[in-house]
Amino acid sequence: xxxxxxxxxxxxxxxxxxxxxxxxxxxSASNYFPWYKQELGKRPQLIIDIRSNVGEKKDQRIAVTLNxxxxxxxxxITETQPxxxxxxxxxxxxxxxxxxxxxxxxxxxxxxxx
Amino acid sequence: GAVxxxxxxxxxxxxxxxVKIECRSLDFQATTMFWYRQFPKQSLMLMATSNExxxxxxxxxVEKDKFLINHASLTLSTLTVTSAHPEDSSFYIxxxxxxxxxxxxxxxxxxxxxxxx
Numbered sequence: 001x002x003x004x005x006x007x008x009x010x011x012x013x014x015x016x017x018x019x020x021x022x023x024x025x026x027x028s029a030s031n032y033f034p035w036y037k038q039e040l041g042k043r044p045q046l047i048i049d050i051r052s053n054v055g056e057k058k059d060q061r062i063a064v065t066l067n068x069x070x071x072x073x074x075x076x077i078t079e080t081q082p083x084x085x086x087x088x089x090x091x092x093x094x095x096x097x098x099x100x101x102x103x104x105x106x107x108x109x110x111x112x113x114x
Numbered sequence: 115g116a117v118x119x120x121x122x123x124x125x126x127x128x129x130x131x132x133v134k135i136e137c138r139s140l141d142f143q144a145t146t147m148f149w150y151r152q153f154p155k156q157s158l159m160l161m162a163t164s165n166e167x168x169x170x171x172x173x174x175x176v177e178k179d180k181f182l183i184n185h186a187s188l189t190l191s192t193l194t195v196t197s198a199h200p201e202d203s204s205f206y207i208x209x210x211x212x213x214x215x216x217x218x219x220x221x222x223x224x225x226x227x228x229x230x231x
Contacts, residue, residue, distance in 0.1 A: 001174075032218050034219065034220075036222075041205075041225075041227075042224070042225075043207060043222040043223060043224045043225055044158065044207070044222050045222075046219055046220075046221075049219065089157060089158065093218065099163070100146055100148070100163075100211045100218050100220065101148070101160065101163060102160070102220065103160070104157045104158045104159075104160075105157065106156075106157050107155075107156070107157050
């Protein structure tokens with residue numbers, strides 16, 4: 001079945017450094033790739049998303065890249081701040097995005113040390 | 115922005131009882147809502163797709179007779195955990211997609227922490 005692999009499971013960086021989280025997906029029909037940030041006990045919050053017709057998208061300190069051929073997509077956070085510490089999940093649409101269904105990666109716990 | 119609420123935020127119940135969790139879209143109508151389960155330090159696992167006016171679609175391995183889903187209106191879906199057992203203790207989160215978004219962006223509720231004693 002469909003699968004999304006996310007690495008690393010934990011990531012610790014110094015404040016100001018960059019953080020990169022990578023995901024691979026198995027369903028070649030997937031065409032929508034969101035990234036969510038979840039703080040402990042809270043709801044996931046969308047931080048950025050990308051569709052398959054775009055290779056890269058940037059929003060201030062956050063960027064996402066997509067390589068459809070390799071079925072890879074990555075989250076890049078620059079100039080990290082302590083408040084970036086959280087669990088980050090990538091996701092991919094199951095098949096085309098018409099159903100709205102998503103499959104999530106395993107999550108990455110990001111710790112930004114002051 | 116689109117707001118999704120859940121009630122209750124947490125519940126503790128005895129083994130064998132049933133618990134109902136409500137998911138509401140506050141400022142939009144949602145023909146489709148999703149129910150997820152999240153165990154500690156794990157990812158979100160899709161349980162089912164809740165369809166307004168029709169039966170829910172359950173993911174493989176999810177018992178539909180145990181996790182009853184009702185989507186009676188365009189703003190409310192309910193998940194009832196029947197005959198709950200300690201292994202059902204988890205964080206249950208719903209989400210919905212505003213029909214106007216055109217982006218398939220899912221908005222999540224705040225989650226319900228279920229503890230079964």
